[in-house]
Amino acid sequence: MDYDVIIVGAGAAGLMTAIQAGFGGLRVLLLEGQSRPGAKIIISGGTRCNVTNQTVSEKDFNSGKIICVRHILRSFSNTDTIRFFKDLGVELTIDSEGKYFPSTNSGKTILEALLGKINLENNITLLCDHKVEAAGRDINGFFLKGEHFRFHCKKIVLTTGGLSYPATGSDGTGFRLAQSFGHSMIDATAALTPLSSRDVDFKNLSGITIKASLSLLIDGKKHFFTRGSFLFTHLGFSGPAVLDISRHWIRAEGQKQVIINFIPDHDEHSLQSHLCLLQQKAPRKTLQGVLDELMPKRLAEVILKKAGIKSDLVMNQLDKGLRQRLAAKCVHYPLDITGALGYSKAEVTAGGIDLSEINPKTLESKLEPGLFFAGEVLDVDGRIGGFNFQWAWSSGYTVAQALIKQL
Ligand SMILES: Cc1cc2nc3c(=O)[nH]c(=O)nc-3n(C[C@H](O)[C@H](O)[C@H](O)COP(=O)(O)OP(=O)(O)OC[C@H]3O[C@@H](n4cnc5c(N)ncnc54)[C@H](O)[C@@H]3O)c2cc1C
CATH class of the missing domain: 3.50.50.60 (FAD/NAD(P)-binding domain)
Structure with missing residues (x-):
C-alpha cells in the first residue's frame, strides 16, 4: 500500500x-x-x-x-x-x-x-x-x-x-x-455566469453598475428573486444579481422571463405616487431630471426612449397613461435574454x-x-x-x- x-x-x-x-x-x-x-x-x-x-x-x-x-x-x-x-x-x-x-x-x-x-x-x-x-x-x-x-x-x-x-x-x-x-x-x-442579450440600448451602457432587483418568472409564476449589483456589459448582463439568477434561468424548464426593477426601493404603486408628488412640487422639472435622481443619467435616457417619452417633457405634461407606462418601464422591465455565457465564464x-x-x-x-x-x-x-x-x-x-x- x-x-x-x-x-x-x-x-x-x-x-x-x-x-x-x-x-x-x-x-x-x-x-x-x-x-x-x-x-x-x-x-x-x-x-x-x-x-x-x-x-x-x-x-x-x-x-x-x-x-x-x-x-x-x-x-x-x-x-x-x-x-x-x-x-x-x-x-x-x-x-x-x-x-x-x-x-x-x-x-x-x-x-x-x-x-x-x-x-x-x-x-x-x-x-x-x-x-x-x-x-x-x-x-x-x-x-x-x-x-x-x-x-x-x-x-x-x-x-x-x-x-x-x-x-x-x-x-x-x-x-x-x-x-x-x-x-x-x-x-x-x-x-454564476453572465447572461447574454440582443438589446443594443442596454449593451451601449456597458460598464455601468446599478443596484437592482431581478425576478425570474417561469410560465408566469415567480420562481426566484434576488437583489444586488447589476452590471451592463457589451454582451448583456453580469454582476452578482445576474450571476445568482443565472443557474435558475439556465435550469428552468418552460417559458422563462427575467423582470428587472431598476429602482428596487420602489414598486409600481410607490413610484407612481412619487411621480404624482413631484408633479405638484416641481411641475416644470423635466422627466430626464426626475429620473436622473433615481438612476444613472444614461440609463434614464434609455428608459425614457423605451417608454416612448421625450426627455424634455416636464412633469405637468405627464398624464396618467404616461405615468403608468414610465413606472412600469422603471420597475417591471422584461429583459431580453438570449442565453448564458456557459462554463467558460461560470464561477461554479x-x-x-x-x-x-x-x-x-x-x-x-x-x-x-x-x-x-x-x-x-x-x-x-x-x-x-x-x-x-x-x-x-x-x-x-x-x-x-x-x-x-x-x-
Ligand atoms: C473566476 C472565479 C471566481 C470565483 N470566485 C469565488 C469567490 O470569490 N468565492 C467563492 O466562494 N467561490 C468563488 N469561486 C468558486 C470557487 O473557486 C470554487 O467553487 C472552488 O474553487 C471549488 O473548489 P474545488 O476544490 O471543489 O474545485 P476546483 O477549485 O475546481 O479544483 C479542482 C482541482 O482538481 C484538479 N483535477 C480535476 N480533474 C483531475 C484529475 N482527473 N486528476 C488530477 N487532478 C484533477 C483540477 O486541476 C483542479 O486543480 C470562483 C470561481 C471562479 C471560476
Whole structure:
C-alpha cells in the first residue's frame, strides 16, 4: 500500500482535505492534473479570493440534499474558516456586504498559506502534472492511474471540481471517475455566469453598475428573486444579481422571463405616487431630471426612449397613461435574454454527484466504501459571496475527519 489516502485534485477542497488528514497523521498523496495547484483560488473574487461570509447557512446553497449541506456546514463553520486561516497566519477582513477576504486582498496569500502546510513534515506529498484517468480496485486495494503512473491506497477522495472554468483543470474527469464506481449524476449546468442579450440600448451602457432587483418568472409564476449589483456589459448582463439568477434561468424548464426593477426601493404603486408628488412640487422639472435622481443619467435616457417619452417633457405634461407606462418601464422591465455565457465564464457548476448515494455525515460513497467526495464535484452550489469556498473548506474538513476516524 503506497498511501493511506490519495486525494485527486489540488483545488480548495483537495488542499483542505490533505491538510486536515495530514494533521491527523495519515500518509497523504495529493494528485493534481495541472502544472500548479489551486488555480481558482488565485483568480477568485477578482483575484481577491472571497473565502467565506459573515453568515452562512444551507439557505445560501442549492442541492438535491440540502439537509446534508446543513450538516457539513455545521461541522466546519465560517468561524472555523476564519480561525483556520488565522492559525495559518492569514488575517481576514470583512467588507460592507459581509464577505471575507485576506487583508492583503490577494488570493495568492490564501494559496501560499495552504501550500505552506503541504509538505512531508505533515505527511503530505503533492504531485502536479499527474492527471488521474482511471480508478478502481485490485488485490492491493484502490488504484489510481494516469499516463505515466499507478498508485495504490486504502481510501480515495475525489476533489476534482465540476466543469466551470475548464482552463483551471476542472474538466469533468472527476464526474467520469465517480461514474466508473457506479455513481449517478444530477445533470450539470453552468452557474454564476453572465447572461447574454440582443438589446443594443442596454449593451451601449456597458460598464455601468446599478443596484437592482431581478425576478425570474417561469410560465408566469415567480420562481426566484434576488437583489444586488447589476452590471451592463457589451454582451448583456453580469454582476452578482445576474450571476445568482443565472443557474435558475439556465435550469428552468418552460417559458422563462427575467423582470428587472431598476429602482428596487420602489414598486409600481410607490413610484407612481412619487411621480404624482413631484408633479405638484416641481411641475416644470423635466422627466430626464426626475429620473436622473433615481438612476444613472444614461440609463434614464434609455428608459425614457423605451417608454416612448421625450426627455424634455416636464412633469405637468405627464398624464396618467404616461405615468403608468414610465413606472412600469422603471420597475417591471422584461429583459431580453438570449442565453448564458456557459462554463467558460461560470464561477461554479450546478448539479454533480448525486448526494443521495453518499453518506451525509462523512461524504463517503454508499456504493463504494472507502471512496469519498468533497467540494464542487458534488451536487452543491452556493450563491455569490464566499459560499462556494466555504463548501470546499467544510466538506474537505468533514472528509478528513472521517478518514482519520476510519484509519
Ligand atoms: C473566476 C472565479 C471566481 C470565483 N470566485 C469565488 C469567490 O470569490 N468565492 C467563492 O466562494 N467561490 C468563488 N469561486 C468558486 C470557487 O473557486 C470554487 O467553487 C472552488 O474553487 C471549488 O473548489 P474545488 O476544490 O471543489 O474545485 P476546483 O477549485 O475546481 O479544483 C479542482 C482541482 O482538481 C484538479 N483535477 C480535476 N480533474 C483531475 C484529475 N482527473 N486528476 C488530477 N487532478 C484533477 C483540477 O486541476 C483542479 O486543480 C470562483 C470561481 C471562479 C471560476
